Amino acid sequence: MLTDNIQRYLHKYSFQTIRLKAVLFDMDGVLYNSMIYHSKSWEETSRRYGFDLTAEESYLYEGQTGRQTINMLAERCWHRPATSEEQEKIYATKCDIFNHYPEAEPMAGAAQLLRQVKSDGFQIVLVTGSGQKTLLNRLDRNYFGIFHNDLEITSYDVHNGKPSPEPYLRGLQKAAVKPWEALVVENAPLGVQAGVAAQIFTIAVNTGPLSDKVLHDAGADLLLPSMTVLSEQWPVIRDSLA
Ligand code: MG
Numbered sequence: 001m002l003t004d005n006i007q008r009y010l011h012k013y014s015f016q017t018i019r020l021k022a023v024l025f026d027m028d029g030v031l032y033n034s035m036i037y038h039s040k041s042w043e044e045t046s047r048r049y050g051f052d053l054t055a056e057e058s059y060l061y062e063g064q065t066g067r068q069t070i071n072m073l074a075e076r077c078w079h080r081p082a083t084s085e086e087q088e089k090i091y092a093t094k095c096d097i098f099n100h101y102p103e104a105e106p107m108a109g110a111a112q113l114l115r116q117v118k119s120d121g122f123q124i125v126l127v128t129g130s131g132q133k134t135l136l137n138r139l140d141r142n143y144f145g146i147f148h149n150d151l152e153i154t155s156y157d158v159h160n161g162k163p164s165p166e167p168y169l170r171g172l173q174k175a176a177v178k179p180w181e182a183l184v185v186e187n188a189p190l191g192v193q194a195g196v197a198a199q200i201f202t203i204a205v206n207t208g209p210l211s212d213k214v215l216h217d218a219g220a221d222l223l224l225p226s227m228t229v230l231s232e233q234w235p236v237i238r239d240s241l242a
Contacts, residue, residue, distance in 0.1 A: 002222070002240050009201050009221045015180045018201060020241040022175040022182045023117050024168060027128035028062065029187035029207050030227065031114075031143070032135060034104030035062060041098040042069070049090055051077045059208055062188035063129045065161035066091040091131075099134055106142045107207065109228030114146045116234050120242075123151060127171040127184075129162050129191070131155035151175060162194035169198050183241065185230070192218035201241070205230055 006018065029035045039055040046053035051073040061069050070090045074082035082090065117124055126147050130136065131154055139147045153170045160166045172182055184195030184202040189210065195202035196219035204220035205227050206212055215223055222237075224230050230237075 002237065005222050006201070006240060010180075013179070013199050018180050018183075018241045020122060020181065020183060020238065022123035022125055022172075022177045024125045024127045024171045024175075024182055024184045024195070024200065025114075026063070026184075026186045026188070026191050027126060027130055027135065027139075029107075030185055030205060031107055031110045031139070032104040033107050033207070034135060035059065035187075035208050037098055037101040037104055038062070040101065041094050044097050045090060045094040046073065048093060049073075056209070059210055060189060060214075062208075063162035063186075063191035063194065065129050065155045065158075066094060066131065067155075068161050095132055095134075098132065103138075104135065107227045109226060109231040111143060113227060113231035113234055114143055116231065116238075118146060120238055123175045123177070125171045125175050126152040126154075127167050128152075128154055129167065162188075163190040163197065165194055165197035165199075168195050168200055172198065172200070186220075189214050189218040192220045196221070203230065203237075 025031060028038060039058040042053055042058040043055040053073055067087050070082050070087050074080060114124065124146055136154060151174050153167050155161060157170060158166045168184060172179065179199040182200045184200045186192045186195055186202060187205050187207045192202050192204050192215055201221045203222045203224065204215040205224050206215055207226060212223055
């Protein structure tokens with residue numbers, strides 16, 4: 001089955017082969033079990049500013065920058081774009097609410113996977129739409145020695161967040177690799193779209209409440225139910241891609 005997925009991917013872009021050199025990891029819903037708190041924070045923020053975003057709907061927009069989500073809601077509910085002051089204020093509210101929730105746990109299976117990927121000698125790149133300092137600052141503590149500042153793309157580094165390919169294209173640049181030399185690990189539909197738009201083989205792990213179909217339709221090249229399963233299947237996947 002994996003071979004079919006790889007063949008379909010190669011055919012889509014007329015690439016010859018995948019020669020894996022770098023693995024690009026999304027953060028929320030992949031490295032941290034944090035989406036439940038993000039979605040609740042978005043719902044509460046939405047209520048405070050007269051928006052109509054529910055926690056459930058917020059999962060569909062995971063991966064885009066806070067700025068993008070706020071603008072989308074302002075257009076929808078205020079019938080005008082948000083000013084940059086409003087964007088800043090509303091996002092600060094969202095971060096503040098998020099910080100009052102308990103610390104999100106590292107995602108089950110993530111540490112095992114990261115250790116394997118590192119010991120296999122691949123570069124590990126963080127590509128997140130988040131600008132949430134509390135989580136970014138915890139990476140070193142929770143995943144000691146895995147991530148490096150010069151291989152991290154956050155919302156501060158891009159003009160256009162996911163589903164634009166920009167974050168993943170910048171990730172490729174930082175690692176100095178081509179799309180066929182990389183792999184994306186994502187959990188969100190917009191994140192999967194971004195990885196696919198960057199022409200990178202994109203593995204979706206469905207760690208949230210959305211249906212598998214949403215991730216399939218976003219273009220996932222391979223779909224797995226959890227980071228634990230990805231970690232267990234890593235040796236097989238690696239051997240097929242390296
Ligand atoms: Mg995510």
